[in-house]
Amino acid sequence: MSIKPLRWGIISTGGIATKYAQDLLVDPSTREVSDVKHVITAVGSRSVDSANKFIDALKAAKADEGWGWGVKNGGLDNVKGYGSYEEVYADPNVDIVYIGTPHTFHHRNAKDALLAGKHVCCEKPFTLSLEELDELIALAKEKNLFLMEAVWTRFHPIAYKVQEVLKSGKLGKPKRFSADFSSDFKPDQQPDSHRMIDPKLGGGSLLDMGPYPSVWAMLMVHHHPLNKDKTPKVVSSYQSIYKRSGVDASSRWIVEWDGLCLGNLMTDMTTSGFADNTALLQCDKGDLVVENPPYKPSTFHIVPHPQLSDGDLTKRETIHAPVHQGNNGMAYEADECARCIARGEIESKRMPWDESRVVQGWFDTVRNEGGTVLKGKKGTVGQ
Ligand SMILES: NC(=O)C1=CN([C@@H]2O[C@H](COP(=O)(O)OP(=O)(O)OC[C@H]3O[C@@H](n4cnc5c(N)ncnc54)[C@H](OP(=O)(O)O)[C@@H]3O)[C@@H](O)[C@H]2O)C=CC1
Numbered sequence: 001m002s003i004k005p006l007r008w009g010i011i012s013t014g015g016i017a018t019k020y021a022q023d024l025l026v027d028p029s030t031r032e033v034s035d036v037k038h039v040i041t042a043v044g045s046r047s048v049d050s051a052n053k054f055i056d057a058l059k060a061a062k063a064d065e066g067w068g069w070g071v072k073n074g075g076l077d078n079v080k081g082y083g084s085y086e087e088v089y090a091d092p093n094v095d096i097v098y099i100g101t102p103h104t105f106h107h108r109n110a111k112d113a114l115l116a117g118k119h120v121c122c123e124k125p126f127t128l129s130l131e132e133l134d135e136l137i138a139l140a141k142e143k144n145l146f147l148m149e150a151v152w153t154r155f156h157p158i159a160y161k162v163q164e165v166l167k168s169g170k171l172g173k174p175k176r177f178s179a180d181f182s183s184d185f186k187p188d189q190q191p192d193s194h195r196m197i198d199p200k201l202g203g204g205s206l207l208d209m210g211p212y213p214s215v216w217a218m219l220m221v222h223h224h225p226l227n228k229d230k231t232p233k234v235v236s237s238y239q240s241i242y243k244r245s246g247v248d249a250s251s252r253w254i255v256e257w258d259g260l261c262l263g264n265l266m267t268d269m270t271t272s273g274f275a276d277n278t279a280l281l282q283c284d285k286g287d288l289v290v291e292n293p294p295y296k297p298s299t300f301h302i303v304p305h306p307q308l309s310d311g312d313l314t315k316r317e318t319i320h321a322p323v324h325q326g327n328n329g330m331a332y333e334a335d336e337c338a339r340c341i342a343r344g345e346i347e348s349k350r351m352p353w354d355e356s357r358v359v360q361g362w363f364d365t366v367r368n369e370g371g372t373v374l375k376g377k378k379g380t381v382g383q
């Protein structure tokens with residue numbers, strides 16, 4: 001059976017858009033996938049030169065680079081470079097728009113793409129505020145278009161393996177959770193315009209890094225078979241301020257899954273996290289520990305509590321489940337978009353809107369309780 005390729009329009013030519021575009025061109029069989037095909041038909045940038053350079057760099061793939069497969073097999077054959085994002089939305093050869101712009105533009109870009117009749121896959125954090133996100137969800141429903149937050153980690157092989165262990169029930173009942181994404185961006189050495197520094201780009205650790213402790217909280221606690229609370233709330237939070245621009249240098253927030261457990265989540269952009277532990281769920285029979293980095297971990301451990309486990313959980317186990325070689329880890333979420341669209345679905349079951357809403361709601365609470373210059377900002381909702 002021949003597969004109809006999903007035709008992607010990429011907007012922006014920055015770091016993550018480059019990685020995403022490369023992954024679209026990797027041979028799906030290298031990740032054991034045979035039901036989807038991706039092609040890139042448009043790249044939009046604020047500068048047409050940048051769009052064309054982006055395309056040329058993809059085309060110049062070396063033999064040992066995974067995306068060279070797509071270049072050779074028609075993945076860029078009909079691609080056009082544009083000097084605006086609007087031209088991508090208007091291109092009839094584009095089915096879905098991938099948004100890789102800084103956070104504060106996600107709402108504007110996704111809204112424009114949906115209004116032009118395109119499906120949307122938008123980088124994390126989905127939007128600046130929950131109000132912006134709700135507007136996008138309403139629009140996707142009204143227009144019957146697919147819309148998903150690009151939380152790539154959710155689709156990694158390790159995410160499914162961790163959930164398999166938790167669903168088996170062998171670790172028992174969750175007692176407490178913690179997760180961290182910290183990395184030293186050396187902010188003092190960055191220009192004012194850096195996306196981690198500039199408030200106009202949604203700078204600070206919370207919005208950029210917060211999706212990662214949150215993704216593990218969602219996968220390990222929220223999805224735990226014993227969790228019944230589908231609207232877990234932030235019960236306490238704190239943000240330290242990066243004085244030069246007034247964004248947060250670090251954020252801490254405690255979430256309560258009513259009737260189950262508390263989760264302690266943290267981000268920091270001035271220091272690195274602990275290599276052996278990025279997320280930890282402690283249960284009554286044993287612990288599950290995921291190694292760093294939270295966005296693309298390869299390894300997790302099961303650590304029994306023999307004194308508590310009635311003898312049925314005694315073996316310490318280390319499980320490796322890296323992403324398949326040759327892709328950056330973004331191909332899996334792109335496959336999800338292709339499958340949902342082929343089935344006529346406008347929402348992903350693996351990355352549902354309600355779960356993006358939960359996390360976006362936590363960020364709103366932390367921002368609104370904190371003292372940064374982003375406190376209370378609602379972004380471009382209604383515009
Ligand atoms: N899933 C993941 O692993 C990652 C996700 N991200 C997310 O992707 C988004 C972009 O991050 P990243 O690629 O690192 O950022 P970059 O700064 O590398 O790229 C952002 C791009 O957005 C476009 N852009 C549009 N308006 C502006 C503006 N006013 N200032 C700067 N750039 C602008 C530019 O492209 P052009 O000039 O072509 O229009 C620019 O190259 C963020 O929301 C971030 O959270 C980031 C890193 C990893």
Ligand SMILES: O=C1OC[C@@H](O)[C@H](O)[C@H]1O
Binds near residue numbers: 208209295
């Ligand atoms: O999404 C991300 O993942 C990797 C990090 O290095 C990056 O800052 C962040 O945006």
